[in-house]
Each structure stands twice: as C-alpha cells, then as structure tokens.
Amino acid sequence: MIYPVKEKIILGIDPGTTIMGYGVLRVIGVRPELLTMGVIDLRKYADHYLKLRRIFERVSGIIESYAPDELAIEAPFYGKNVQSMLKLGRAQGVAMAAALHHDIPITEYAPLKIKMALTGNGGASKEQVADMLRRILQIPNEFMPPYMDATDGLAAAYCHYLQMGRPETEKAYGSWKDFIARNPGKIVK
DSSP states (O other): OOOOOOEEEEEEEEOOSSEEEEEEEEEETTEEEEEEEEEEEOTTOOSHHHHHHHHHHHHHHHHHHHOOSEEEEEOOOOOSOHHHHHHHHHHHHHHHHHHHHTTOOEEEEOHHHHHHHHHSOTTOOHHHHHHHHHHHTTOOGGGSOSOHHHHHHHHHHHHHHHHTOOOTTSOOOSSHHHHHHHSTTOOOO
C-alpha cells in the first residue's frame, strides 16, 4: 500500500527590534527543503510602535505568502538591560500575535536548544549555525544572506523540524561519521 507523502511548512523567526530574521522550510515526508529566508529591516523606524506595526504586517505577509502550518520562534534570552528585553519581548509577542491571528500554532525554543539541535554545541556562534544550515540544506554560498538573523530564523524552523520526530522507518544516526557514511555527497565543503 502506498501512503501519501505529508507536507508541512514551518516558519521560523528570530525576533529583533532592529533586524528580525525569518526562514521558511517545507518538509515533505522526512526531507526538509529551504523555501525562503530573509530579514525584516526595522532600522529606518525611530518609533518603537511603528516597528511593532511593521513586524505584524510583514509576518502576516510571510504567512499569507507561504501558508505555514506551524511557527517556531526563538525565545528571548535574559540580558542585563531591562529596556532592551522589554522591547525584544514586545517584538516577539507581535510576531506571535500575527501567527495566532492566522490560527498557526507556536512553539518557542531557547537559543541554547536551537544551537544544540543544529551543531551539538549550545555555545555555537551564529557563523557556525549558518554554516551547518548551509551544509545540511545544501544552500549554495552565493545564496547565504548577509545578515545572520535570517539564518537564525531558519535555525528555529530547522530545530522544530528535528523536534517533530521521525517515522519509525527513519533510522537514527549514531555519530557524525555514521551520518556522512550514509549520506555521501550531502556534506558541502
């Protein structure tokens, strides 16, 4: 018996009040593929409330364009500057409100969890996360964005894909060496 291949679209967001990153993955069966990634540039808005409005409009536009089934968003990390944390939390909340407005379920992931899921190192740099995504999703160098916020948004989506679970027919890898042996040609240098 042939079963239909399920498709799922995941929108990932890295919240920000200056640059907000996003990435969209399509998962067909157990195979993820990049649909798009980019940033919402908020630098030209001096008024914080105008930034929030723009976030809502742009996230809603991305949702309308790609019709994601789920949103994966990076949870704010705790910093020393309370005002910055408040503004970042508002930006995240507005992005979440846009998803809720479109009836899209939301999952939050701590930055450490996203980095661990992609690189195996919770202290990985943005560059290491971006390079791992480039290799896993086979993204040509010339298509890598100048802002790492975009790859951080995509990393949230990919982390969510990894958390979705696999069908029982999918075998887990015991190590990176095992992954490379079973996926010749997937690693781009």
